[in-house]
Amino acid sequence: MRDSRSRAFVRLTFANPASLVYLGLVVAAALPLVFASATGDTGFAAVWILLITAPTSMFLLLPDFTNGDSALATGYFLAALALSALLHAFLLGLVYRGLRDGTAPRGHASA
Numbered sequence: 001m002r003d004s005r006s007r008a009f010v011r012l013t014f015a016n017p018a019s020l021v022y023l024g025l026v027v028a029a030a031l032p033l034v035f036a037s038a039t040g041d042t043g044f045a046a047v048w049i050l051l052i053t054a055p056t057s058m059f060l061l062l063p064d065f066t067n068g069d070s071a072l073a074t075g076y077f078l079a080a081l082a083l084s085a086l087l088h089a090f091l092l093g094l095v096y097r098g099l100r101d102g103t104a105p106r107g108h109a110s111a
Helices: 002-014 017-039 047-053 056-060 071-103
Strands: none
Touching (some): 002 071
16 A cells, blocks of 8 residues: 555656656756856856745745755755755646546446
């Protein structure tokens, strides 16, 4: 039983077109953040990924538990972004499944 729930979660999060397109956009938006340290310009590197993962990322980043540029602060920031992206992908998978199942032909109705 536990295996089928985890498979359903993975299927809803990663194995449908809506979630895959969204996760692709998240990866594309994360590229400036990844390469910001190489260029030295880290000012607006996280803007696009913050906008794509909003509002969940904004909610998760409200409590600023760590101050400064420590590794703990960076880890919390990246974990909040990843968690919000996965949550949005899962919710998009639920919506996609609901729309797909809602418009599928149901068979013959008996009178």
